[in-house]
Amino acid sequence: MATLHVLSNSPFTDSRLSSCLRVLGSEDAILLCGDATYALRADTAAAQSLNAKTGSLKVFVLDEDATARHIALPDWAQSVDYAGFVTLSVHYDKVNTWL
Amino acid sequence: MKFAIALHSPAHAPSSRRALLFAKAVLAQGHEIVRLFFYQDGVHSASGNVVSPQDESDTAAQWRDFVSTHKLDGVVCIAAALRRGVLNAEEAERYSRPAANLSAPWELSGLGQLHEAVQTADRLICFGGP
Numbered sequence: 001m002a003t004l005h006v007l008s009n010s011p012f013t014d015s016r017l018s019s020c021l022r023v024l025g026s027e028d029a030i031l032l033c034g035d036a037t038y039a040l041r042a043d044t045a046a047a048q049s050l051n052a053k054t055g056s057l058k059v060f061v062l063d064e065d066a067t068a069r070h071i072a073l074p075d076w077a078q079s080v081d082y083a084g085f086v087t088l089s090v091h092y093d094k095v096n097t098w099l
Numbered sequence: 100m101k102f103a104i105a106l107h108s109p110a111h112a113p114s115s116r117r118a119l120l121f122a123k124a125v126l127a128q129g130h131e132i133v134r135l136f137f138y139q140d141g142v143h144s145a146s147g148n149v150v151s152p153q154d155e156s157d158t159a160a161q162w163r164d165f166v167s168t169h170k171l172d173g174v175v176c177i178a179a180a181l182r183r184g185v186l187n188a189e190e191a192e193r194y195s196r197p198a199a200n201l202s203a204p205w206e207l208s209g210l211g212q213l214h215e216a217v218q219t220a221d222r223l224i225c226f227g228g229p
Binding site for chain 1: 107223
């Protein structure tokens with residue numbers, strides 16, 4: 001069952017992202033929003049761990065949250081607006097928010 | 100498609116605004132929201148006593164308008180609300196408290212309402228944290 005994992009905590013303050021990457025299913029995807037978008041900052045361990053998975057993993061990012069933090073998106077991350085967020089939540093069987 | 104949305108954070112948290120914009124996008128795409136469940140610190144969004152600074156958006160008021168306008172089922176967890184001082188007139192009287200700060204369109208009810216919403220909906224989307 002394909003799951004969309006939604007993260008909003010910064011990867012530099014806790015281990016949610018690394019835990020999420022460890023339990024990801026082969027058809028799962030990640031949506032980064034809020035401070036979790038800092039995971040896309042170039043040359044960070046968080047970005048490298050995501051990049052290492054992008055062969056099979058789709059990484060989405062909430063556009064306005066990345067823009068608000070002036071984060072340049074790597075080519076393996078796809079930005080979505082709120083309409084896109086809804087479309088993703090319909091597309092995936094479950095949405096798991098890492099509260 | 101039927102959505103249930105659970106909100107765990109107060110109105111001043113960015114995730115509350117995110118939940119509201121998501122909920123608006125859900126309706127804009129023609130989907131249905133079977134229930135909004137305000138849980139844990141999310142119950143503060145339903146307090147009628149929230150006063151936002153003038154230079155900030157009033158997310159609590161925006162939630163109230165959204166729920167009223169679209170006649171949605173806005174359920175506030177009663178146990179979480181009571182311990183945070185979010186009371187309707189009935190509960191204020193029951194516990195002899197001096198004031199009530201929760202009124203329509205909000206409804207106080209139990210966690211069973213979240214469970215039922217999850218059974219009814221095709222998707223449960225939770226918002227919380229920062």
